[in-house]
Amino acid sequence: MKRSLAGRLLLWLAPLGVVAIALPLALQAWLADVWLSGVIAAAILLPLAVWVLRQALAPLNSLFRALSGAVNSYRDGEFNFGVHWDGNDELHDLVVSHEQLGQVLRDQRQGLAQRELLLDSMVQHSPVAMLLLAPGGDGGLRVVFANLAARALLHGGKRMDGQRLESLLQQAQPELVEALERGGDSLFVVPASEEGGEEQIYHLARRRFQLNGRPQELLQLWRLTSELRRQEVQTWKKVIRVISHELNNALAPIASLAHSGGELVRRGRHDPLEHVFATIEERARHLEEFIRGYARFAKLPQPQKQAVEWAGFLRGLQQQIGFTIEGQAQDTHSRIDPAQFGQALLNLVKNAHESGGDPAQVTVRVLPLHGQVRIEVLDRGAGMNQAVLQNALVPFYSTKRNGTGLGLALTREIIEAHDGRIALHNREGGGLCVTLHLPGS
Template sequence: MRLRSLEARLTLWLALAALTGALVYIGVTQWPLPEMLAWLHRELGLQVATPNRVEAVMICVAILAPLSWWFAHIVMNPVKRLLRALEGAVASYRDGDFSISIALNRHDELGDLVRVHNELGQTLREQRQNLAQRELLLDTVVQNTPVALVLTDGGGRVAYANIAARHLFNDGRSLNGLHFATLIADMPEALRKATEGSEDALFSVEMDGSEETFHLSQRAFRLQGRPHRLQLFRRMTRELSRQEVAAWKRVIRVVSHELNNSLAPISSLAHSGAELARRGDVQRLPGVFATIGERARHLHGFIDGYARFAKLPAPRLAAVEWQPFLDALTLHCRFQLAGQAPPQPGWFDPVQIEQVLINLVKNAHESGSAPEGVTMALNLMGHELRIEVADRGPGMSEAVLAQALLPFYSTKRSGTGLGLALAREISEAHGGRIALANREDGGLRVTLFLPQPGTSTS
C-alpha cells in the first residue's frame, strides 16, 4: 500500500479521529474536566456535579460532531473538487470541446485519474485534428472532382453539392437548401426520368449545342439516422468516344484479317484457274471453282453475322410453351435437359432466344466437353427466368471471363467474337442479363436471366 494512497490517507484520518474521540472521552470523564469541576467546588464553592456516564457521552458527542464534520470536509474536499472538474470536462466533451485539462497535483489515485483523463483529452484532440485534416482533404477532393455530386435529405432538399454540381444545375451558385426536383424541373426530360428512378442509368442530353452523355449512379442510405440520397453525374461523352474508336479499330482489324484470309486465296485460285484454262487443263477447274465457292460462302457468312449483330431488331415478346420450343431447339443442337421445364410458359422472343441458346450449346460442344456433359436447365425464380447452359470443358481463365462478353473478342482462330456479345445484346434487350462462371467441378456455366411478368414459383 502506497503511503500517499487514498486508502492510507483515509486510514490515518480514521485513526486520528478515533484517537481524538478517545482523548475527548478521557478528558470528560477522567481529566481535565473532573479536576476542573472539583477545583471550582473547592475554591469557589460552586456546586457543579461531576457528569455521569450518559452526560459524559452527550458531551463527547457535542464536541465530536463538529470535529467529525471538519475531518470529513478535509477528506472529501479534494474528491468533490475533482468530481466537479470531471463533470465540467465530460460536459465539454459532450459538446465537442476537447481542450479541457484538469490541473491537480496529487500523487495518489486521484492524481492517476486526472493524469489518465488529461491523456484521454490529448488523444481526442489529436484524433479530432487528424479527422479535421482528413475531412478537409476529402472535401477538397470531392469539391474539385469533375463528377457532379448531389446529396439530398429525406425531403428532397440539397444537403451538399460540389462545384461540378453547382455549375451543372445552378450556373455555379450554391444548391444547399434548394429542392432538387424543383431545380431540375426545366432540365431535359432524359435527366429528369433518370433521377426519378432508383437504379443507375446512362442518358444523353443536349448541352451547349452538342449531345452530352452522362452516367448517373445513385444510392440511398441513412446519415445520422435520417434518410439521404447520393447522386453522382459523370460525363461519359469523351470516354464513350474513346471506346467507340477502340471498338471501330477492333472491327476494322477483324474484318481486314478475315477479308484477307478469304480474298487472298480467291485471288490466287482465280489466277490458277485462268492458267489452267489457258493451257486447256480443264479437269482441275471444278476443284478450283469449288474452293473459290467455299471461301466466298465463308466470307458471306462472316459478313452476314456482322450485319445481324448491327441490325438486331427489338425483341417481340410472347408467351412461349416450353415443350414445342425445346423440341424445335433439339433440331439444331444436342443437349441434356437437367430437371423439368417450368409449368408456366416463358415470356420472351422465341426466335432471338433460340438463336442465343444455339450459339451457347455450340460453344459448349466446341469447348471439348463430352456430348453428355452439355446440359440445359430452366428455372423460374420469382419474377425471373434462369436458363443455364453448362459443359464439362476446361472452363475459362479469369482474364478471358472478364472480356468474353465484349464484341469482337475471341480465343478461337476462326472466331468472330460475336456469339457471346450477341447473347449479351439480346438478353439486355429483354431487360435481363447474362453471366459466365466456371463450375467448381470443372466446366463453364452460362446463365441467362430474363424478367417474367407476374409469375411466381409454384
C-alpha cells in the first residue's frame, strides 16, 4: 500500500505530541508549581524534539545527498551511479524518475560511444590523410589528431599527437611543404621516389573552425593518382574512338574514290576524274583540319599578354566575320594574347552564325563590371537544350555531324589561361548568350 511522506512524519511526531502534553501535567501534579513544571518540561522536550526530528529526517537527508551525488556524477560524465529508497511514498516516485533519467543518459552515452567508435574506425582507416591542428603554447601549430594514413605519410606510421607541425614538415616532401605555405586548397605532384616508380598526385584541403572555443584547422590529403589514371585512360579511349571514327569517315570514301578513279582510267573515261579528285581533296582537307584542331588543343602555348583596347580589337575581328559591337568597348582595356583570344572569339561568333538565327543579330557586347570585363556573344538562333548546355564545353562533345567537339573546349582553355571563366545560357525570346569574364587591366 502506498504511504505518503506526511504520514511517515506523523508517525514520528505523534508520540512527541503525547509526551509534550503528558509531561507538563505530570510535573505539575508532582511539584505543585506551574512555572517550575513548565521550565523542566521545556528543558526535556526541546532536546527530545530535536532528536525526533533528526531521526525522522535522517533518511531524507541521506536520500538528498545521494541524489546530489548522482547529479554531480552525471555532470562529470559518469552514469553508473544508482540511488535506492525503501519507502513507498512520493520520494520513491522521485527516485524511480531519477533512475529512469539515469537509464536514458546511459543509453545515450552508450549510443554516442558506439557512434564514436564507428566514426573513429572510419576515419582511422580512411585512405584520406587527416590532420587536426591547434595553436600550441609556443605560437606554433601542434597535432591534435592524425589518422593512420597521415601517420604513414608524415611520420613513418608512428603517433604524432602533440608534436609541432614544423618539426614534422622537416621530414616531409618539399612539394607538400610548398603547398601548405601557399595556403588554401591546392593540387601538387610528388615525383617518383625511386627509379621505375610513378609520381603521386595529391589534393590538399584546409578547413578552419572553432572547437570548444579554440581555433582548429583540419588538413586533408587525397591521393588522386589512381583516380586520375583511370580518368586519363577513359579520356584516351574516347579520343581514340573519336579519331578512329573520323579517320574511317574520311579514309573509306577516299579509298573508294581512288578505286573508282583507277577503274575510270582503265576504261579510258577521264571526264569524271575531275569530280573524283575534287572529292578526294575535300575529304583530305577535312581530315587535315581535324588533325590540326587536335594539335591546337593539345599544344596551346602560354598566352603572351599585352594591353588591348576592346573597341579596336573587335573592329579588327569584324574584318574576318560580321557582328555588331555593343556596350562600352571604347576605353575598356584588358591584358590578353590577341592571337589566342581572337581565335576564341572567332570560334564563338562562327558558332553564333551557325545557330540558325539571323546573322545580322549576332552581337558582341563589352561591359566593365566590378574591376572585371564581361564579354557577351549573343545570337537569336535555336539555343541549346539542357543536355547540350551541360556538355557543350566538354572536349570531343559535338552535336554537329562533322564537328570535332574541340571548338568550345579550345575556347574554354584559352579563356581559363587568361584567368577568366566562360558560361553559356539561353536567352529569353530565343538564342544563346556566351559570357566571358576576364580580369580588368
